[in-house]
Amino acid sequence: MSGLLVLDSVSAGYGQVPVLHGVSLSVEAGSITAVVGANGAGKTTLLRTVIGQLRPASGNIRFDGTDLAATKVEDMVRRGIALVPEGRGVITELTVEENLRLGGLWRRDRAAAAALLARMYELFEPLDRRRKAPGHQLSGGERQMLALGRALMAGPRLLLLDEPSLGLAPRITAQILGLLRSLCDDTGLTVLLIEQNVRSALAVADDGVVLNLGSVVAARPAADLAADTDLRHTYLGF
Numbered sequence: 001m002s003g004l005l006v007l008d009s010v011s012a013g014y015g016q017v018p019v020l021h022g023v024s025l026s027v028e029a030g031s032i033t034a035v036v037g038a039n040g041a042g043k044t045t046l047l048r049t050v051i052g053q054l055r056p057a058s059g060n061i062r063f064d065g066t067d068l069a070a071t072k073v074e075d076m077v078r079r080g081i082a083l084v085p086e087g088r089g090v091i092t093e094l095t096v097e098e099n100l101r102l103g104g105l106w107r108r109d110r111a112a113a114a115a116l117l118a119r120m121y122e123l124f125e126p127l128d129r130r131r132k133a134p135g136h137q138l139s140g141g142e143r144q145m146l147a148l149g150r151a152l153m154a155g156p157r158l159l160l161l162d163e164p165s166l167g168l169a170p171r172i173t174a175q176i177l178g179l180l181r182s183l184c185d186d187t188g189l190t191v192l193l194i195e196q197n198v199r200s201a202l203a204v205a206d207d208g209v210v211l212n213l214g215s216v217v218a219a220r221p222a223a224d225l226a227a228d229t230d231l232r233h234t235y236l237g238f
């Protein structure tokens with residue numbers, strides 16, 4: 001398989017408890033791949049394995065052709081991989097600006113970091129108005145934007161997103177997913193998206209992967225998956 005991110009027969013779990021069973025998938029550069037499936041299907045476990053929080057028991061993960069097996073979690077960002085975890089990944093005691101700057105902290109090039117910060121305020125207009133506000137004063141949507149902005153400050157090539165719509169109104173979810181789509185189209189960003197909100201995820205994604213009990217049961221263009229009534233009824237509950 002080709003692709004910016006390629007998982008080849010990856011099995012992983014927690015201690016002696018296997019969760020992922022021989023998962024293979026390919027995420028093409030500049031695309032959005034949505035991973036969908038019921039609660040407990042292993043979606044979060046999949047992201048945790050890609051980012052290196054869990055190590056595969058077998059199989060391998062390649063990013064831009066390089067095996068990620070030896071890469072530490074803290075080095076993933078330098079490799080170009082950023083994770084926005086479920087629950088948003090915002091430090092609530094810090095201000096909007098401090099959170100954003102934290103995302104770009106590892107960058108040596110200060111001018112580039114400043115330019116990126118300005119770009120984040122352009123992208124996320126509500127954050128521009130609340131630069132000095134502490135994270136705990138933000139709405140759910142603003143927090144999600146901040147988590148996204150913070151991850152983007154690292155200048156990733158691959159963004160891993162765990163349930164960005166969690167707790168958000170449909171309008172805000174649509175806004176955030178639409179923004180992701182534009183980022184992919186305009187900057188070549190690649191996204192691996194995990195979403196409970198299957199309809200919205202498949203509507204914005206290029207490709208879709210259905211996970212069931214830790215195995216891939218379908219991997220196809222997102223529009224095909226969305227149109228497959230049997231598959232939707234059997235695995236996705238709508």
Ligand SMILES: Nc1ncnc2c1ncn2[C@@H]1O[C@H](COP(=O)(O)OP(=O)(O)OP(=O)(O)O)[C@@H](O)[C@H]1O
Binds near residue numbers: 037039040042045046
């Ligand atoms: N830290 C852990 N230790 C042991 N088992 C775990 C741990 N975290 C998750 N699991 C188990 O792994 C399986 C997959 O969980 P995971 O969170 O990856 O699923 P998910 O598809 O993301 O679910 P959801 O949509 O509910 O978030 C579940 O059976 C869960 O109980």
